[in-house]
Amino acid sequence: MGKYLVSPIIKTQDDGSFAAAVSIRSGIGQASHDRVMRFTRRFPTQRAALRYATDQGLAWINALH
Known part of the structure; x- marks a missing residue:
């Protein structure tokens, strides 16, 4: 997205589900500046x-623009 670098971060949980976070660097x-958002929702697949x-x-x- 131009001046931003969006990097998704995925981590496998103990129960086999996946946690998601995202880093947005500008x-x-x-x-x-690097903003990291972590999400509480769990996902059944790494792709999701x-x-x-x-x-x-x-x-x-x-939302910024």
Whole structure:
């Protein structure tokens, strides 16, 4: 999305479900900023968690503009 880098983060839970988070980075060098959002919802597949995290990151960026 131009000046933003959206990086989904997926972690396998003890029960086999997947947790999702997303990192949204903007700026360059010392002026960079990294926002991380962690979600409480659990997902049955890694793909579902990845999609959710990516969608949430993009929605956050779109809400700014």
